[in-house]
Amino acid sequence: MTALATLRGVYRRLSRPSGGSGSAEMGIGPPAIEVGPRRLDLGHGACASLTITGYPREVGLGWLEPLLTYPGRLDVALHVEPIPPQVAAARLRRQLARLEAGARADHEHGRLVDFQAEAATEDAHELAARLARGQGRLFRVGVYLTVHASTAEQLEDEVARVRALAAALLIDAKPATFRSLQGWISTLPLGTDLLRVRRTFDTSALSAAFPFTSPDLHTSLGRHTVLYGTNTGSSSLVMWDRFAQDNHNSVILGRSGGGKSYLAKLEILRSAYTGVEVCVIDPENEYQRLADAVGGAHLALGAQGVRLNPFDLPPGAHRTRDALTRRALFIHTLISVLLEEPLDPAARAALDRGIVAAYHTAGLTADPRTWNRQPPLLADLAKALQDDGDPKAGEVAARLAPFVTGTWRGLFDGPTTTRPDSHLIVFSLRDLPDELKTVGTLLTLDAIWRRVADPHNRRPRLVVVDEGWLLLRQAEGAKFLFRMAKAARKYWAGLTVVTQDAGDVLSSDLGRAVVSNSATQILLRQAPQALDQVADAFSLTEGERQLLASARQGQGLLAAGTDRVAFDVVSSPAEHALCETGPEFLADIGETGTPGAGFGGAADLSRPDDVEDPL
Template structure:
């Protein structure tokens, strides 16, 4: 095939400037251009719609290379009934599609990966808001307390999970373990995992002792058990042991009021947010596990389309049980109509472990934003990006993302409509 570009200008200086600009942008697309010196007339005529090629500079090309030269031939993701994502930077077309479309995607999960300040939270919030306009609710785990205003403006519930906030989730809430014929009902192991996280690992002997206590507490039929009951049982049989000493902290005082008391929060509202900013570092993994387990149970109880947004998930991936939980969630949430949105500023977090890589590759939809070279190369390997796409990531501005949606890949700019932009920006107090 032959590909000729003709430019016109009012005078030679402008012509030179334009031709330089055109060649520069061709170089960026890895296109090597040649100027037809002494054949200008043939070249000009060849580029007119006369149906003749007087230059005859033919090349054999891959069709994939060919399409990059004709961006206007790219298929836009345009499904009027879908979420609004932004506009395609190559075609200018709007990017609208439904992440819950089961024919197109194997799941509705979304990963947003970009470095700090690249506009990840903004992009995630705009997805949630787009969903909201279509009647799709959301649960937001908010480690930076930046979604409060937005959730309140939508009439949702915003809960602060921190010592002294008065909100409680019973770690042994029976709802967490509601029988589900398709899910192995493994309350014992879940509670063991949880206590392991609280105590920083259990050795074989401790595991056996804790297991015995859990069994006897869960076995007793009267009332709804709380974590304090397990501690009491442990204290009765293994008084003063390491586990019982550490667990004591979790069942008394502020911590006890938060995790060892009857659940008093409800997921009734369409949009619910959990502020976990003020949880201290050591509390995050166990608190997250309780919260996540409870959310999971809530999702299963009532099947409907909704987003579950976890911002800054990187911090959580360090902890093995949390990682395992997230994988389980990512794999099964589709069945309950949900869409997991994971946001992380360090894609390396994902690729350092096998579990992490599963999490990064599970979502059908990716928004890859501005990256450092080393990170971009990791993404290239994981997602088969072309050199040009890697280059795009390295030079992306704030709000620019490479959208990978099933087989489609498009450079988009997340541009929320004015009302949405105002809501996002105002609610975050910028």
């Protein structure tokens, strides 16, 4: 009765029109179905279903890949049902008892050794040991295939090819004779298994059969797995978990227009789905639309009324006894950057007295109970230096005048206006004048590092530095990247450096250190002038070199140790609407309100309805 009800429901869904006035041809399924013993005639073609009844003893990663990449139309369905541990243990005990009883009976009667039964006994013992240690579970798995063709004659040839391919994989594929309708329904995306031809799998075998496993990447997938794209050599998906590697850093290298920032935004968006917090250093204000769409925080340094007070103590500073001392040391570094030269010992001593006096005047002392008061400003430091009486202090105060009362005071003239606290924080540096670029970068890096290194707020984080060559040109920025690349793993964080000047990065010691400390390395299309240097640095084969020389936009190479896989970046229309910032695309949005398709062609430019609401 249940099966008949299910079939009636499927018939209704397949024959229901997609609109109120549409015809049956507009529905999900065919207008009519003719059921035969071994095939179905669907009106526009024919199909036959196969059930997998035999499997090889051992399988490797992506062992279903040849079936998934079959050149014809082949639907592969995987039905998984977990077995409760208590039931699994009882079944294993019974199976072991049968196998051992059979072995003893053969020995008592002098029969030859059954090597197949002996191998099954060893496998059962090993599986029972893994279950007892909690290293795996058992599942009931059914694998079904549905082959499609235009005519019945072509269908016979296609079925023969699929069965031959399955036999080459040591898989037995049997026709679903007199159950062709149930086989077809079982391969539809309905989650319904009407064939119920199951085989017991353990966790490792099931994970190797999972369709999203790429055979080119030999790594485990954790809770922070991100889709990078599709394998260019097959139709499998390239899934990667940076937080499952030795370190969580990555570099994205490619020439201008290759899709570096696009890929970085996709990774940010998809990492946020898994609970990863992201901080972005954005030199060109390309990430604001993404931050606004997902409820992130956007801090545009240099914009009207946006200020960032360097004297602010970090959140939760009362938990750390030396928070005020660390802040004073950072002010020393900041003043040296503002004045564009290191201070002599006398000036440093005067500056130290001025910093302590400024904090004391604001009511902040060594007592952590005072640290919730309003911190001083740069103008308070200048006043404390003027009141010091030391000529060196007065000299430092005079040199700070442009940043206190002059034309560059906008960044420091008041308390912090925005305290970035979100799952996605974007620091935009585009509005900063060139004279304050270095200072603004230093303030941004300090804010990010304090957040990452906070021992009382540990969570997986990514720090994305777009156009990393701009930071590498600055001393403080280069030091931050080097420090972050070395120490990020200890704070459950990963650094992503996105840059187009691969030659400049690889020619400097700090740049090479950042690359060598990145377990994930993504190479997009390279300029001919930098191709030789990139090929030597990453030990590229001739085929990989040619791929990077002629790669399309959004096509690249993911390198992780000895694992290499070429992939195409793919995005949904909603993701593309958030990640694309090309001038033509922005003009298209401004004129028609209809964003176009991503690299993977997920959207149709002729259909505005293909663009979904990103929220």
